[in-house]
Amino acid sequence: DIVMTQTPxxxxxxxxxxxxxxxxxxxxxxxxxxxxxxxxxxxxxxxxSPKLLISWASTRESGVPDRFIGSGxxxxxxxxxxxxxxxxxxxxxCEQYYDTPFTFGSGTKLEIK
Amino acid sequence: QVTLKESGPGILQPSQTLSxxxxxxxxxxxxxxxxxxxxxxxxxxxxxxxANIWWDDDKYYNPSLKNRLTISKDTSNNQAFLKITNVDTxxxxxxxxxxxxSGGDYWGQGVMVTVSS
Numbered sequence: 262d263i264v265m266t267q268t269p270x271x272x273x274x275x276x277x278x279x280x281x282x283x284x285x286x287x288x289x290x291x292x293x294x295x296x297x298x299x300x301x302x303x304x305x306x307x308x309x310s311p312k313l314l315i316s317w318a319s320t321r322e323s324g325v326p327d328r329f330i331g332s333g334x335x336x337x338x339x340x341x342x343x344x345x346x347x348x349x350x351x352x353x354x355c356e357q358y359y360d361t362p363f364t365f366g367s368g369t370k371l372e373i374k
Numbered sequence: 375q376v377t378l379k380e381s382g383p384g385i386l387q388p389s390q391t392l393s394x395x396x397x398x399x400x401x402x403x404x405x406x407x408x409x410x411x412x413x414x415x416x417x418x419x420x421x422x423x424x425a426n427i428w429w430d431d432d433k434y435y436n437p438s439l440k441n442r443l444t445i446s447k448d449t450s451n452n453q454a455f456l457k458i459t460n461v462d463t464x465x466x467x468x469x470x471x472x473x474x475x476s477g478g479d480y481w482g483q484g485v486m487v488t489v490s491s
Contacts, residue, residue, distance in 0.1 A: 262437075301476065301477030301478075303421075303477075303478075310470060310481040310482065310483055310484055311421065311470075311478070311481055312481070313477055313478060313479045313480075313481075316476040316477050316479070317476060320476075322479065354420070354421060356421075356423075356477055356478075358474075358476070358477050361426075361434045361436075362423055362434070362436040362437065362438070363411070363423040363426075364423065365420060365421040365422070365423065366420075367420050368420055
């Protein structure tokens, strides 16, 4: 199985600050034939289902604010929130869909100071 | 508009079989490239991908649950199903279904399942 490692497990930031969180995979998620990274980022707010924010490592889903930025390739990926808002309080998960079983990271809990 | 909704028994006893239904609208599981997946989340914990079924009836199961899972679909009625045999307390979780295109782009609200004697 591909192991997804997310860091940090939690972080607290003030509104307006920039935050970055990391996701590393145990093997490359870059498919050579189409040059795509099979990596997604989800946001799960308290009491809600996960919501897909970013697919293909850097493609923002429709309606997702542009302060959410996905980057990286191969085995190292980053989710950046350029200016955190109070409503961004959530747990953020990365997930690889390169190979079965699809696997999730353990999540980064974002707290607002 | 894409929507998915899970349904299940709520509570069941150890060793029983858990049967879950995902009823969806806004897409067809007969469309090329479309899939539905099942994911679960114990309370306060992370996400675990269980099984996928694709438009061509290809199926994937998480090996960690060995041979306990069976996924199926009813394309005509826009439903997908998951069965988990021989449940125990470790299967207590919220179970989600999700449409799979590039990752899970739409998720249901989830159904809580408790295994208890």
